[in-house]
Amino acid sequence: MQAKKRYTTAVICGFILLLLIVALRKTPKLFTQNGKHFAIENGEFISFLDASDYTFGEDMHVSARQRRSPNVNMDYSKCRMETCFDYSLCKNGFKIYIYPLEEKVSHSYNKIIVSIQESRFYTSDPKEACLFLLALDTLDRDVLSTDMVQDIDAELNKLPYWNNGKNHLIFNLYSGTWPDYVLNVDFNIGQAMLAKASMSTNTFRHGFDISFPLFAKDHPQKGGEKGLLYISANNIPPLRYYLLGFKGKRYLTGIGSETRNSLYHIHNKKDIILLTTCRHGKNWQKTAKKLNDTRCDTDNEEYDKYDYKKLLYNATFCLVPRGRRLGSFRFLEVLQAGCVPVLLSNGWELPFSEVINWNKAALWADERLLFQVPSVVRSISNDEILNMRQQTQFLWDAYFSSVEKIVSSTLEIIKDRIERHMSRSMVMWNSLPGSTALLPEFSDSLQSFPFYYSQLGNTPSEKFTAVIYATSPVMFSSSPLFRLIRTIATSAYTHKMIVIWHCDVSPPPSHRWPADLGVPVLVKTRNIKTISSRFYPYQEIETDAVFSFDEDALLTKDEIDFALSVWREFPERIVGYPARSHYWDEAKNRWSYSSRWSNEYSMVLTGAAVYHRYYNYLYSNGLSTSLTRTVDESQNCEDILMNFLISHVTKLPPIKVTHRKQYRESLLPNNSKNSQWLDSFHFSQRQLCIDTFANIFGYMPLLRSKMRMDPILFKDPVSNLRKKYRQIETVNT
DSSP, rough: OHHHHHHHHHHHHHHHHHHHHHHHHSEEEEEEEEEEEEEETEEEEGGGGGGGGGOSSSOOOOOOHHHHHHTTSSGGGGHHHHHHHOOOTTTTOOEEEEEEOSSOOOHHHHHHHHHHTTTBBBSSSSSGGGGEEOSOOOOOOOTOOTOOOOOOHHTTTTOTTTTTTTTTEESSSEEETTOOOOSSOOOTTTEEEEEEEEEEEETTTTSSEEEEOOOOOOOOOOSSOOOOOHOOOOOOOSSSSSEEEEEEESSSSSSSSHHTTTTGOOOOSSEEEEEEEEOTTHHHEEEEEEETTTTTHHHHHHHTTHHHHHHHTEEEEEEEEOOOOOOOOSHHHHHHHHEEEEETTTBOTTTTTTTTGGGTTTTEEGGGGGGGGHHHTTTTTTHHHHHHHHHHHHIIIISSSHHHHHHHHHHHHHHHHHHHGOOOHHHHHHHHHHGOOOTTTTOOOOOSSSSGGGHHHHHSSSSSEEEEEOOSSOOOOTTTHHHHHHHHSSSTTTEEEEEEEEEEEEEGGGGOOOOOOOSSSSEEOOOSSSSSGGGOOOOOOOOSEEEEEEEEOOOOHHHHHHHHHHHHHHHSSSEEEEEEEEEEETTEEEEEEHHHOOOOSSSSSOOOEETTTTHHHHHTTSSSSHHHHHHHHHOHHHHHHHHHHHHHOOOOEEEEEEOOOOOOOOOOSSTTHHHHHHHHHHHHHHHHHHHHHHHHHHHHOOOOOEEEOOOTTTOOSSSSGGGGGGGGGGGOO
């Protein structure tokens, strides 16, 4: 009997010991690094700040149907590009196909579709596609919304290229609904990428999903409004009237209520103004009475004392607390206002966090440590504040001011993942002019782009390539084209000349061209079908500087050399002689074109102008086809479009050199016939182009300037021998 008891006791002890061993193996090992507490569980690092107490719903990637179905074996919540994306579909480049629209979609989703259709990545052929976009509107998955599309799972399975979502992109702004507001979308996304607003760090699939910004229904399709700092030039002093500001809803109960209900604790009515109201929803008064919320009347009274925009535009820091979901409309509003965001939304994966360094533009606060927020914002130096405010304006303008820019940024991120050998660095994404203006196919070196010369301490090369646009037959050796070639050859900075022969007759034989020039002259005749050919990125252009000429340009050697010297100081701009301007025509209610001589100008015509060769590549590969089609169909306005492009990228006006103003704009090929009619028709076309381009861009990128660059001692009463560019004074203006 005693032996039996001893055996029983030994078995029980052994079982208990086994349980302890198993428990110890599963228990995370705790350690501290850089003041943060972590745990190791099953070989993976877990941060306490990312623990499950920040999971506000079930896994967004697992729908109710998946949880019920015993046939779903793969865990798509762990999808990565290597496991859930077919790279073989992208062998012909990055192209996106949109399924045919069968039903009407919401206004916001239509903006996304149009943005993709007008992008350089769109294809109408599914066989060329690397990525697929649904024609089904998935933006709003709130069951209380009228925009919610029913039975999406059944519709997805009907798609011919669905393949369980592989190589598909799904956009979503709202998921879940009152009162739960869970983060998951309510359909099986399979292996599709999710571009979603209000994403949680716990369920975000790094390197696969895209954290998408939450934008309002009236967010502009194109262009977008400028940031407040650009409009008001309110940069200095960096501090505004209020230190910290917020004005918004206060939730009496449910998700998000605890954070906003606590803001009154640090509202001091002086430099920290945090205003909330429970006056929203149909039954807010009954709810307030039921919860015995005695602060509602006081909060509402204080709330009405301040105008939202005035508070936003006069605060140095702006609080961005979580709403019912992790994201908030406040985020984009604060960026545009040039107010430094103070984020109060634990576990929120910020928009485009894969490429944007938000530490340069925003501050993180902890919802559990609200009382530390005032001391944190007071500790930021004026220099840091100014840098962060300027960064908010850059990010707003480059990536968030319109739906087109938001969608374009999304596609560029995915493209960089697929074509890793040409992916842009974080420097490109977080510095002017922004990555969407830098096409990596052009070069893998920042030194090759005009925007980074000053940042890298480099200067462009001294030589230039002359590109001459010829449209008229050459009959004599004294023709304008040959005279121009001889003049260009006298410049010590000429590396090469390329003649774009856009004429019905063949060019003269080689023996008739000027000889003994000292520089090569190449004549391009093949595939010169449109006027845009003058801006094609020819491989023969090996210099940074491209000096564009019309065949009848009348510049002296000194004028050419001086324009080049000015451009080397401003390599991101277009520099030249003939200047034109744009204006708003009140009578016609549109933008129009002016060739009148005045103190202001906004364009430098490419009949005699120098610019960086990168803009040829951007013109040919980065512009919307609707822009280049407008130029090619009219055989006009290519110089205007180049000015639009450069000002759009740099946000700067061109630079005019010296005072030459007599310049006849080139007309159509064989412009000697019916010149009076051509002049009138040519000019009316250019007036129409200005307005058409502005509509396609979504705003007017051209900027007016009064600056003019003259040589030192120009027109001064001193000996001409002391002047470097002596011929310029003799030019008949």
